[in-house]
Amino acid sequence: MNFKIKNLKFEFMNTILHIDMNSFFASVEQQANPKLRGKPIGVTGGDRETRTVLCTASYEAKKMGVKTGMQIWEAKKICPDLIIIQSNHDKYLSVTTKFLNIFKDYTDKLEVFSIDEAFLEVTSPVIARSPWQPWQSHTTKDCFVVNTPRNDIMIAQEIKQRLKDEIGECITCSIGISYNKLMAKLAGSLKKPDGLVIIPDQKEAIKVLDKIELDDICGIGPATKKRLFNMGITDFRTLRKVPKSCLVSSFKSYGEILYNMARGIDHSPIKTFFEKDEVKSIGHRLTIDHDTSDLLEIKQILLKLCELVGNRLRAKKLSAKTIHCWYRNALSSSVIPAKAGIQNAWIPGQARDDKINFTGNNMQITILPTSDGLQIFKTAWEIFQSIWNEDKIRMIGISVSNLKPDYFATLSLLPETRKQETMQKAIDKINNKYGDFTLQRAVLLKSTPIKRTPNPFLSDRRFKI
Ligand SMILES: [Mg+2]
Known part of the structure; x- marks a missing residue:
């Protein structure tokens, strides 16, 4: 959708926001209990302190080197003051419902990606030019930022503020803005916590891709990375040199996805809740x-x-x-x-x-x-x-x-x-x-007790938002 007012040209396009809550379970616990704020905490999946792993850790714990997926004994070895909290999925799901309701105020194109992540598609005037007032722009370390009053940036900033006002000051998120889901998710991962990063176009996407590891992008896991390494492909720059036919013969239909990934291309649409x-x-x-x-x-x-x-x-x-x-x-x-x-x-x-x-x-x-x-x-x-x-x-x-x-x-x-x-x-x-x-x-009878907990990807849970 484009239109002109005298010499001013507006161009509209749909942009994607990827919103990822920061250290979600730990932040919810810190919000619920002020005594935990500012302290290193780890949330466990099980009801035991031993032989279970951390679902998430607060940023205070992450600064000490504690990581999601660590066993408790490892985490306590590097952070002896770590406070272990047993996870409470009902509590987290109720916060998820609250933030999804906030997101819903900005678009009906909302994809729930997991318990603490969502994609939003919004319409933005991304380019506005006039001969007498060239729009300024500058490049940051990680990405290209356009200094225009973009709708998507204003939405992102407003969402960040509403999360703090309406849910709690401990609830922060990282937001990535881009022209497709893949790049929006990548942008969101570049600055944590409380980040807001924009990858405005394919040219900038390629610059970002050339600075990161292969498995920094959603869709390339350790196994794919290893296979690519075995083929001599160690970064996106090299991956772009491999012909599509070669990738397809090695990875079948996933080969085309890899080919596109290396170029910042992703055609996957926003899947709203009912289309999932x-x-x-x-x-x-x-x-x-x-x-x-x-x-x-x-x-x-x-x-x-x-x-x-x-x-x-x-x-x-x-x-x-x-x-x-x-x-x-x-x-x-x-x-x-x-x-x-x-x-x-x-x-x-x-x-x-x-x-x-x-x-x-x-x-x-x-x-x-x-x-x-x-x-x-x-x-x-x-x-x-x-x-x-x-x-x-x-x-x-x-x-x-x-x-x-x-x-x-x-x-x-x-x-x-x-x-x-x-x-x-x-x-x-x-x-x-x-x-x-x-x-x-x-x-x-007399067997090991097993407690059912929902998985973080909400795979079998339909959200009522
Ligand atoms: Mg998160």
């Missing part, structure tokens, strides 16, 4: 509070995880065809530096290669569609027995995919099966009302 893809997989995992090779204990935990998965499948009226089971081995202290690179993880400011590479194994099997926890367990147990190396394990997980609407499940007219289905419905009704495992199989 339906859930593609459902899973649960548990970090056990001790290392174990006790088969009965592992069996009980796996059955519980499968029952949870079955319950969620039935709630969505879905059946699963593919069952995926995996575990992680216990780490002995002598193995940690050699295999996990934990020493590197302690270096403050290090951007990447801070993930701990636990050993383990996984496998998936395709079966007839089912939503029955016991049926899923039977397959998962078969997988576990075939992949387990008999070492002690610290974590076990199950996920199901290849989901179909329930009517694809094999229908049975056998009286025994019908009886099972009726019983399952009654059990679901009671457990959904009074809590998971209120009614459970006798074999699960």
Whole structure:
């Protein structure tokens, strides 16, 4: 949309804002409890202080070198004053609803990306020129900033202020503004906390891409980075020199995405809440509070995880065809530096290669569609027995995919099966009302308690905003 007023030319285009809340869980906790403000805190996913990892850390803790994903003993070693808080997802979800309601005031094109991130599409007068008043601009270290009264910048600044006024002074966010989602997300990651960075066009995007690591961009993880490294591609400048056909032959359809990424191109549209893809997989995992090779204990935990998965499948009226089971081995202290690179993880400011590479194994099997926890367990147990190396394990997980609407499940007219289905419905009704495992199989009595928490990507939770 363009128009002219005398010699002044306005050009309008849609721009994308990526808004990422800073240290979200920790900020919400600090907002709720003034005694925690200004202190290093870490929020854990589990209800234990040991053998669980940090979901997030406050900026005070991050300054000391504490990182998301660190185990508590590691974090406390580098930050002995770290205050550990048990996560409360209902509290975080209520804040998410509040900030989404603020965002909704500016656009109806809003994509909820995760519990603390969203994309907004807004219309802005991005270029306004006249012969007698050239619009000034300057280049900062990270990006190009246009000094015009852009609608998107004003919206970004107003949102930042409203978050503080309407939710709380501890709630800050980093905002990236750009011409597509990929570049907006990258811009938002360049300055934290409380940043506002603009990548106005493709020319500036390429300058930014040439300064960052391959895995600084959303969509390139450690595995893709490693494959690219093996091909001699260590940065975006080199990636741009590789022909599209070569990338496609190595990465199939993802090759074209990589080709575009290196040029700051991304055609993915904003997916509003109601256009979001339906859930593609459902899973649960548990970090056990001790290392174990006790088969009965592992069996009980796996059955519980499968029952949870079955319950969620039935709630969505879905059946699963593919069952995926995996575990992680216990780490002995002598193995940690050699295999996990934990020493590197302690270096403050290090951007990447801070993930701990636990050993383990996984496998998936395709079966007839089912939503029955016991049926899923039977397959998962078969997988576990075939992949387990008999070492002690610290974590076990199950996920199901290849989901179909329930009517694809094999229908049975056998009286025994019908009886099972009726019983399952009654059990679901009671457990959904009074809590998971209120009614459970006798074999699960005295088993490890498992608490269900929503995942941060809200994959199976439809937001009411
Ligand atoms: Mg965040």
